[in-house]
Amino acid sequence: MRPSKSSGGAARAFPRRLLPKAKTGIAGLDEITGGGLPKGRPTLVCGGPGCGKTMLAMEFLVRGATEFQEPGVFMSFEETADDLVQNVASMGFDLNALQARKKIFIDEVRVARSEIHETGEYDLEALFIRLGHAIDSVGAKRVVLDTLEALFGGFSNATLLRAELRRLFDWLKERNVTAIITGERGQGQLTRQGLEEYVSDCVILLDHRVANQLTIRRMRIVKYRGSVHGTDEYPFLIAERGISVLPITSLGLSHRASSEILSSGIEDLDPELGGGFYSSSSVLVSGLAGTGKSTFAAHFAAGACARKDKALYVAMEQSPDELLRNTKGVGLPLKRHVASGFLKFHALRPTAHGLELHLTTIHRLVEEFEPRVVIVDAISSFIGMGINAEVTSMLVRLIDFLKTKQITLYMTSLNETGEMLDRTGANISSVVDAWLLLRNVERNSSRVRTVSILKSRGMAHSTATHPFSITSRGILLESPLASQGAP
């Protein structure tokens, strides 16, 4: 009597042209699903313990109730209602208020086999009645069953349970509610009890792993019948305002190219660059330790602020205080720009959080502060926080995200060795639009700072290596080294 995969209900026989979708309201998830979950159908969300299933399901309900006028029912088989209220309070959701306003109905189902004796035939009609009553009492359009598999711990008749589950999924479709069913990851299959057999429309897999002592959460749309969806594994976070799925690469390369040119903030350098950097491009400044990368970045920030453009400076290696002190010495009035609100510092401790959390933080700061330029000093700090390929992928996503927002990104990167030019660590030099290399070279038994423009897309730029000095009036360029014949 094991249910076979083919007997799925009449609704499946007729593929619909346009699949109606219900927006989750979860940042990023609606992008990768092309508009949300299948409306009026169940979606399976599965993953191991602590992967964020309950949080995702709850946010789906809360967003539905608060943003889309779709009240919801949360049937919890594992956590108590009190625990749920507390757990999601950390994401800023007030479940008690939503329950009081009849936007959300929480039904806590306790299943314990030890309490129950079985004698003779039964079915799970009471579960249907309970759920139906809950749906009716708030006019629910969304339903979460978390985690339905707990039923298998409560009843010994697995054949009957499976038949009842199939009936339940059909019933949910009849009620036309958009549902999330959560399931625990099983060995060799998506869920321990094979719930994926019953949910044919959409299956989302969550994963939670630790790499280099840092937690990385990922999400993948395993299946989405009748809909185009992203097939990658997308990193996501559970942060203080809910879940964020990163990114948003679906925006791809369709961003508008700008012909506006921004100054590098170094007066002498702009002519060598062919005027400066294109607006909403990405700039990389790389070099060994002590070659002046942060000073270049500070010039760029100061230049933006002087034009009354807002600049976000993400400092990963020095504290904002140190940066303010150090740049004051080279004549950059960054403190004044902070005071006038054009410059905002954000210090990130490289290893304090996972890679994704940093990038989401940057996303969020960008949304809030709305800068025209973002400086990340230095992206090399991300290396060691993840596998190199992951770092690269995250940075590419950051670049794309800022491009679509028409924000110019200025990154510095610490090179480990002087010889390997392309070893920017994160291997993003091919992605950036402009690339400056800073070096210290020995000349006449003294150290000379130099800058070379390795790349500046779409610009007639100098190919010479320019010596420069860092003075109390900032960075000053000298004649190119090519003319070093004369002593």
Added chain:
Amino acid sequence: MKQPSTRKKPAARQTTRGKRDSAKYDLRLYVAGNTQKSSAALQNLERICAEHLGGQYRIEVIDLLKNPALARGDQILAIPTLVRRLPSPIRKIIGDLSDTSRVLVGLDVKPHA
């Protein structure tokens, strides 16, 4: 706590057997409509009680189709479910109660020899 609130609701189908006040066993049978399983469960229950509980019982039948909200209180999922509310602790037996000895074990009653 010995007077269930459902008692006041006329919509709930109830039957009461035995002596009200001195009932040692306070039993509730949850059903959903008049199904075969439900009526079998009630018949079996009445028979078992009459044979083994010696009048020291009270049976209340709750139809969840009429009172869906009541499923929550006793954590009912399966139909039919028999709940022994008294003596405590609460015990639950699901199914049509066709196996008398299992029902007696579930109710924690020693069958009369």
